[in-house]
Amino acid sequence: MASEDSFDGRRVALVTGAARGLGRAIAATLLERGHDVVLADLDGDALRETQAQLDPGLRRSDAVVADVSERGQFEAAFAVAQARGGRVHVLVNNAGKTVSRPFFEIEQQEWDELMAVNLRSVLFGCQIAGAHMRAAGGGRIVNMASLAGQRGGLVAGAHYAASKAGILVLTKIVAAELAPHGVTVNAVAPAAIDGPVMQALGEERIAQLEAAIPVGRVGRPEEVAALVAHLAGDDAGFVTGACFDVNGGVSMR
Numbered sequence: 001m002a003s004e005d006s007f008d009g010r011r012v013a014l015v016t017g018a019a020r021g022l023g024r025a026i027a028a029t030l031l032e033r034g035h036d037v038v039l040a041d042l043d044g045d046a047l048r049e050t051q052a053q054l055d056p057g058l059r060r061s062d063a064v065v066a067d068v069s070e071r072g073q074f075e076a077a078f079a080v081a082q083a084r085g086g087r088v089h090v091l092v093n094n095a096g097k098t099v100s101r102p103f104f105e106i107e108q109q110e111w112d113e114l115m116a117v118n119l120r121s122v123l124f125g126c127q128i129a130g131a132h133m134r135a136a137g138g139g140r141i142v143n144m145a146s147l148a149g150q151r152g153g154l155v156a157g158a159h160y161a162a163s164k165a166g167i168l169v170l171t172k173i174v175a176a177e178l179a180p181h182g183v184t185v186n187a188v189a190p191a192a193i194d195g196p197v198m199q200a201l202g203e204e205r206i207a208q209l210e211a212a213i214p215v216g217r218v219g220r221p222e223e224v225a226a227l228v229a230h231l232a233g234d235d236a237g238f239v240t241g242a243c244f245d246v247n248g249g250v251s252m253r
């Protein structure tokens, strides 16, 4: 029989790519909702600044500089989360790199790099956290996909979109594998969320994008974070292998 999750006491979450953007907002929301949070990111300076802002006492969080496309570094970050509570309840595979490139100009090195950062990291996260959560009898994994992985990118290249499409099917495979063990695995597919990537487009392009969004504005990182926090919660135990769109109605299915 499938085990039901019952998380007692301290809940520990690991969020990758947590130094800025969506990862930062997700870490903030999980902290607000009572989790201890381990923030992992490549960018050590931004990471430490974010940690100090979100958790000024530095008591409920750790900051780990890690390239999560490398298995050993992902394991090291996960070990920090385990050290915090013995058990890791939540993994948010959020780290990613967005690159805009015309299709015929994509070269092997950039393709390989994007696949490693965006997709291989999710494989490692699901393997490392999945094995741990299966043994513990429960857990929550949320993978950050994208509208680009469903229908091609609004701004990003084919390599980015293909990596995100890979996340969508990987999520279903891992969800099926872990469902009998009380571990849920879901994907969130945002589009046009405000943050450094969006701001880099410039005001004119952002205005064009907003005109094409039925809700009439770009999304807020907190709106993605609220959904992730729900999927990370106890009452989301019957939700697995699903993909949730957060795109202001740009794409409805």
Ligand SMILES: NC(=O)c1ccc[n+]([C@@H]2O[C@H](COP(=O)([O-])OP(=O)(O)OC[C@H]3O[C@@H](n4cnc5c(N)ncnc54)[C@H](O)[C@@H]3O)[C@@H](O)[C@H]2O)c1
Residues within 6 Å of the ligand: 016, 017, 018, 019, 020, 021, 022, 023, 040, 041, 042, 043, 066, 067, 068, 069, 094, 095, 096, 097, 098, 117, 144, 145, 146, 147, 189, 190, 191, 192, 193, 194, 195, 196, 197, 198
């Ligand atoms: N912002 C959007 O509109 C949007 C839309 C769709 C999908 N997404 C996805 O959501 C996630 C977060 O997006 P964002 O806009 O906040 O991106 P962002 O570029 O603002 O932040 C990404 C963070 O990940 C970190 N990172 C990159 N490579 C890493 C690695 N190898 N190891 C560890 N950390 C690494 C970066 O240092 C950065 O802090 C990404 O996976 C992105 O593809 C975002």
